[in-house]
């Protein structure tokens with residue numbers, strides 16, 4: 407792993423996750439939110455995040471994909487596993503690892519709003535403003551990311567690298583395009 411250039415190391419990640427947790431605790435005290443974790447990418451961030459929270463909550467998963475084995479978004483979002491529980495009249499926090507084009511978050515927000523939650527907010531560990539085409543309000547954002555392909559801490563390239571404890575840049579010899 408020596409050839410992977412690091413964007414955020416474990417210490418920086420841990421510190422920021424804790425800060426986000428504090429903000430989320432304040433926003434959701436006594437509201438018993440449903441935390442909706444977007445698979446697969448956000449499973450690492452979300453599992454760290456929920457363990458910093460003191461407020462009682464419930465956890466749900468939704469799975470979708472917009473990237474195949476490419477480094478750029480296909481632009482077509484597909485839900486491959488929907489929620490099991492009802493979120494009607496519940497406070498919902500959607501947890502993403504990254505908002506890149508924003509297409510996934512926008513699609514999921516629209517999808518979840520149809521289920522009539524009482525409120526819906528978005529937490530994303532990363533936001534890549536240079537790539538964002540859909541205007542999505544990120545209520546809790548970890549870091550702004552540069553316009554380079556990121557891997558690790560749940561983020562993959564062709565299903566690889568999700569397990570890395572840090573966030574790095576895709577090595578130049580991995581993948582044809584490196585612009586996402």
Ligand code: PRP
Pocket residue numbers: 444445446447448470471472473479502503504505506507508509510511562
């Ligand atoms: C990634 C990431 C976000 C989405 C962001 O998911 O986890 O959900 O892309 O990109 P966007 O803002 O351009 O839509 P991906 O579709 O790669 O699936 P994965 O989470 O299973 O890796």
